[in-house]
Amino acid sequence: MFLEVKNITKDFPVEHGMFRRSSGVVRALDNVSFSLNEFETLGIVGESGSGKTTLAKIIMKLLPATGGDVRFDASRIGNLRKDIQIIFQNPYNSLDPKMRIIDALAEPLIIHRICPKRMIRQTVSELLELVGLNESALNRLPREFSGGERQRICIARVLAVGPKCIILDEPISSLDLTIQAKLLDLFMGLKKKFNLTYIFISHNLAVVKNITDFVLVMKDGRVVEQGKTGDIFRNPGREYTKVLLAAAKG
Amino acid sequence: MENLLQIQNLEVRFRMHKYDITAVKGVCLELKKDEILVLAGESGSGKSVAALAVTRILPSNARVVFGKVIFKGRDLLSLDETSLAGVRGKEIAYIFQEPSSALNPVYTVGNQLIEPFMLHQGKSPRQARAEAEALLSLVKIGDVKRVMDSYPHQLSGGMNQRVFIAMSLACNPQILIADEPTTALDVTIEAEILKLLVELKKKIGFSLLFITHNFSIARRIADRVCVMYKGAVVEEGGIERIFNSPRHFHTRDLISAYEKIGKI
Numbered sequence: 001m002f003l004e005v006k007n008i009t010k011d012f013p014v015e016h017g018m019f020r021r022s023s024g025v026v027r028a029l030d031n032v033s034f035s036l037n038e039f040e041t042l043g044i045v046g047e048s049g050s051g052k053t054t055l056a057k058i059i060m061k062l063l064p065a066t067g068g069d070v071r072f073d074a075s076r077i078g079n080l081r082k083d084i085q086i087i088f089q090n091p092y093n094s095l096d097p098k099m100r101i102i103d104a105l106a107e108p109l110i111i112h113r114i115c116p117k118r119m120i121r122q123t124v125s126e127l128l129e130l131v132g133l134n135e136s137a138l139n140r141l142p143r144e145f146s147g148g149e150r151q152r153i154c155i156a157r158v159l160a161v162g163p164k165c166i167i168l169d170e171p172i173s174s175l176d177l178t179i180q181a182k183l184l185d186l187f188m189g190l191k192k193k194f195n196l197t198y199i200f201i202s203h204n205l206a207v208v209k210n211i212t213d214f215v216l217v218m219k220d221g222r223v224v225e226q227g228k229t230g231d232i233f234r235n236p237g238r239e240y241t242k243v244l245l246a247a248a249k250g
Numbered sequence: 251m252e253n254l255l256q257i258q259n260l261e262v263r264f265r266m267h268k269y270d271i272t273a274v275k276g277v278c279l280e281l282k283k284d285e286i287l288v289l290a291g292e293s294g295s296g297k298s299v300a301a302l303a304v305t306r307i308l309p310s311n312a313r314v315v316f317g318k319v320i321f322k323g324r325d326l327l328s329l330d331e332t333s334l335a336g337v338r339g340k341e342i343a344y345i346f347q348e349p350s351s352a353l354n355p356v357y358t359v360g361n362q363l364i365e366p367f368m369l370h371q372g373k374s375p376r377q378a379r380a381e382a383e384a385l386l387s388l389v390k391i392g393d394v395k396r397v398m399d400s401y402p403h404q405l406s407g408g409m410n411q412r413v414f415i416a417m418s419l420a421c422n423p424q425i426l427i428a429d430e431p432t433t434a435l436d437v438t439i440e441a442e443i444l445k446l447l448v449e450l451k452k453k454i455g456f457s458l459l460f461i462t463h464n465f466s467i468a469r470r471i472a473d474r475v476c477v478m479y480k481g482a483v484v485e486e487g488g489i490e491r492i493f494n495s496p497r498h499f500h501t502r503d504l505i506s507a508y509e510k511i512g513k514i
Contacts, residue, residue, distance in 0.1 A: 181507040247438040
């Protein structure tokens with residue numbers, strides 16, 4: 001298995017008052033397990049507060065889990081911080097407003113020693129081309145780009161280190177529907193080109209319908225249902241999945 | 251059906267650093283009594299600007315250079331500020347995309363909700379509070395007392411949007427302008443809010459101008475659709491006609507995006 005998540009539980013302490021006395025815990029994730037093969041796409045679907053992003057952060061080891069464990073195939077994943085990347089919902093917050101695009105994209109290249117200094121400009125241009133932007137973007141600042149373009153820049157930055165797996169945490173939810181459609185095409189094109197494994201998080205079942213192989217439906221920190229995407233759409237087993245389908249249908 | 255609101259040849263420009271930008275040009279729109287008109291288009295197409303111009307609540311660097319907005323025989327764009335204040339919020343009310351930022355964070359929901367009753371209807375604080383509680387039950391908030399005493403940050407996005415809808419309905423408006431009210435919400439909550447708006451429209455009888463980039467919403471609620479692109483209205487028609495035989499390429503783009511993402 002490329003990725004195995006076993007019995008993950010996460011508690012957040014609830015703190016009160018001036019001295020942050022702890023008065024119990026909120027269970028954000030309760031016994032979540034799933035596994036994923038390489039080159040497959042898993043969709044994680046649920047309402048806000050269902051624990052999707054917490055789960056993503058635990059897989060990325062950006063948060064420690066209270067219990068359970070996350071295991072990647074050691075023969076495939078050497079450096080977790082390089083091989084697994086994440087893209088967040090809001091491209092307005094995930095780019096440094098004072099960094100020019102060339103600097104933002106050069107940083108991962110330098111930190112992970114991907115290419116020599118003299119090659120950086122050319123490599124960054126190539127990365128921008130991959131996501132449908134061009135050289136004219138190099139010396140501009142994030143605020144000069146639209147939401148969809150900024151998300152493309154975030155994708156280029158993630159591709160800079162040559163990841164094997166990308167976690168997409170609601171990557172298109174804050175964008176226009178027409179832009180969403182274009183970005184989905186881009187994601188699927190890149191997946192084919194670079195043999196990527198995706199974990200795609202969304203609150204909307206309709207979004208994951210066409211692009212995922214497996215779906216995990218979450219509610220209140222638990223896995224309500226999981227299975228092949230086609231099966232879940234044709235024949236949802238749980239009441240909650242039906243509610244989500246109905247909401248997407250309208 | 252009679253026309254309740256008519257936008258005629260509207261042109262709005264924004265003053266930028268070096269040059270002016272025309273955000274809306276030559277827009278003509280009619281909102282009929284009792285209808286739901288969906289104004290669709292991608293971001294930057296000018297749909298919000300057109301809607302804000304109706305009661306002149308545009309940002310300070312924008313100005314209307316041309317056009318009329320006829321409501322009840324009067325041109326709102328040439329109306330004096332005092333008379334317009336009687337229309338704005340009272341006869342034409344708005345709800346916006348980010349309910350959490352549209353509500354005042356330092357007042358409780360109750361304290362904000364009683365304001366329209368006291369301001370537009372001259373009610374006493376006690377009467378206003380009773381009215382406000384009735385409104386919250388109207389928008390199907392179960393726990394009225396608790397919500398009245400909560401601050402916006404203590405409530406969820408969907409809950410805040412219900413509060414905001416309640417506030418906009420306080421004065422029984424004839425027109426409700428909803429500017430992407432569900433874009434920041436989950437699909438499940440979005441479905442609930444859309445259902446609520448349609449129900450309220452039937453119950454109270456206002457006309458709804460609904461702005462969105464998402465054609466699945468048009469599909470669900472619209473009587474008529476108006477598509478904007480680059481500041482102009484490019485296509486207009488009944489919902490069935492637009493879906494079955496879209497004429498403009500931008501309408502086709504919006505529909506194909508919906509078919510790819512919005513549809514199951």
